[in-house]
Amino acid sequence: MDGRSNKKFWQHFLLELGIILGAILLAYGWNNFHPGQKRQYTIGTTYMTMNNVFYAILNEQLANSVSRHGDRLLTRDPSLEIDKQVKQIDEFIKEKVDLIVIAPVDGNSRKIHRALKKARRSGIKIINVDTEIKWKNDANCTIATDNYQAGVTDAKYLMKRQKSAKILLLIQSSARSAQQRISGFVNTLKKHPQYQVLDQLETYGQSELALPQVKKYLKNGKAFDTIMALNDQAALGALAAIDAQNVTKPIAIYSVDGSPNMKSLISKNKNAVATVAQSPVKMGKTCAAMSYRLLTGKKVSKKVIIPTQLITKKNINKYSLTGWQ
Numbered sequence: 001m002d003g004r005s006n007k008k009f010w011q012h013f014l015l016e017l018g019i020i021l022g023a024i025l026l027a028y029g030w031n032n033f034h035p036g037q038k039r040q041y042t043i044g045t046t047y048m049t050m051n052n053v054f055y056a057i058l059n060e061q062l063a064n065s066v067s068r069h070g071d072r073l074l075t076r077d078p079s080l081e082i083d084k085q086v087k088q089i090d091e092f093i094k095e096k097v098d099l100i101v102i103a104p105v106d107g108n109s110r111k112i113h114r115a116l117k118k119a120r121r122s123g124i125k126i127i128n129v130d131t132e133i134k135w136k137n138d139a140n141c142t143i144a145t146d147n148y149q150a151g152v153t154d155a156k157y158l159m160k161r162q163k164s165a166k167i168l169l170l171i172q173s174s175a176r177s178a179q180q181r182i183s184g185f186v187n188t189l190k191k192h193p194q195y196q197v198l199d200q201l202e203t204y205g206q207s208e209l210a211l212p213q214v215k216k217y218l219k220n221g222k223a224f225d226t227i228m229a230l231n232d233q234a235a236l237g238a239l240a241a242i243d244a245q246n247v248t249k250p251i252a253i254y255s256v257d258g259s260p261n262m263k264s265l266i267s268k269n270k271n272a273v274a275t276v277a278q279s280p281v282k283m284g285k286t287c288a289a290m291s292y293r294l295l296t297g298k299k300v301s302k303k304v305i306i307p308t309q310l311i312t313k314k315n316i317n318k319y320s321l322t323g324w325q
Contacts, residue, residue, distance in 0.1 A: 034050050041071040041295050044092035046085055047103040048131065048175065050077040051206065052233060054257060054280045055103060057324050058129065059285025062101065062291070069092040069292070080174075080204060082109050092124070099125040099291055107133045107176035125294040129287055131177035136302075141290045143283055143304045147177045147256075150276040150308050151184025152270060154228060154254040157274050157310060159192065162252065165226040168217065169200035170210055170234040178230035185228050198224055203234045210237025211244075218245045224250055232257035232275055242271055258311055264321045266313055277309045279325040 043066060047055035047296075059075055066073040074097065078085035085105045089112070100119055104112050116126055116138040121252050128139035138143075158165060169186075172178035189195040201217065203210040210229070218241060229235035235255035242251055251271050255262060258277020261324045265272035283306050311319055319325070 006090070028275045036092070037200055038070065041069070041099070042074065042095065042097045043071065043099045044074045044076070044088075044095065044097040045101040045103065046076045046078055046088045046092075047129075047202040048078060048085075048103075048105045048206060049080045049206075050075075051079070052231075053259065053325075054130075054231075054278070057280040058287065061281055064287045065285075065288035065292070078105050079264065080105055081110055082106055086111050089119055093119050093122050096122075097124060098192075098295055099127065101127045101287060101291070102133075102139075103130045106174040106186060107131055109176075111112060112139060125291075127287055127290055127294070127295055128282045131175045134176065137302060138215045141300045141302060141304065143286050143290065143306065144177065145278045145283075145306050145308055146254075147180035148184040150187075150256045151181040151228075152188045153184075153276045153310050154181075154256065154274060155188035155195075157312065158226065158228075158252070158254060159189070159195065161273070162195075162226070164194040165196070165252070166224045167195065167197045167226045167228055168214075168224045170203045170214075170227060170229040170238060171200050171206040172230050172234075173202060175205065175230070181230055182228070198222070203230070203237065205231045206233050207233045207237035210234040211241045213240045214241035215244055218247060220241070225249070227251060229253065229255040231255060232259040232262035235267070235272070235275070236261055239265060239269060239271060256308075258309065258319075258325055260320075260322055260324065263311060263316060265317055266311060267316045267321060274310060274312045277311050277319075277325050279306055282306050288318075306309050 043061055063073050076088040078088060081104050113135050126139040128142040130144055132142055132144055133294050170183055171182055186197060200215045227238050235253050238253055252273045253271050254274050256276045258275050262275045286304055290300050
């Protein structure tokens with residue numbers, strides 16, 4: 001083969017090779033990168049416990065939005081365990097999720113703080129819902145109820161309704177939202193000595209923990225006539241304990257959430273007095289909207305406050321007893 005023929009051969013060879021490679025790339029690009037195809041996002045959620053229908057309702061709103069967008073949602077349950085939630089965040093990082101939604105088991109936990117910092121360094125967006133994280137820069141956006149004001153609202157209604165009170169608090173010391181509610185309640189009553197806080201019980205906001213503790217407290221014969229519960233689940237446990245002990249004297253119970261079960265009891269149980277209603281539906285829809293703004297590079301508010309409503313025996317007829325707000 002002379003030089004001219006050799007040159008011609010390689011020209012044809014490279015041309016044919018280019019055509020083949022081009023066809024392969026074109027086919028690959030058509031299936032994977034053509035302009036009409038949207039990138040699929042992955043969102044990971046970890047709420048302090050799924051043994052609280054509030055988070056199930058919140059997550060349902062987000063799941064509906066994720067499904068409409070054709071994206072993936074990975075939901076995990078840390079069951080009130082800090083180490084378990086940290087592990088879930090680490091797993092989300094390994095999964096290369098695009099965004100994490102978190103209601104921290106403990107908003108003051110440095111372990112959770114470090115895990116979220118690691119996620120942020122990996123380029124993952126963070127939305128904090130319901131109970132706030134101590135370190136404000138851990139999240140791109142925080143969506144929450146004004147929990148302090150919810151406590152204030154309960155306290156003001158108590159003072160309007162009762163001339164005095166001997167109060168038992170049902171608390172969850174690990175949750176900043178719970179701390180804020182109780183602080184708002186207690187601080188509002190501080191300058192009014194006729195309203196006395198006698199004691200507090202750690203319930204973690206769970207009915208199954210509140211019930212035996214309140215039952216034991218009643219058996220010990222300690223006199224109180226009012227309970228302020230951090231949430232409806234703790235309040236429901238207290239109401240069950242009062243019924244189990246066949247207590248006939250009134251014990252007024254105030255709480256926060258506005259759950260269907262609590263609203264139902266407000267309508268028919270003399271001891272269920274009031275709940276400051278949150279809206280997991282609105283919180284979930286707001287979370288979905290903020291998530292997709294973050295994922296598409298749009299600006300979001302650093303903090304979004306979801307308004308509350310006081311539900312009492314006087315206005316219960318205005319609310320559905322079978323669903324959340």
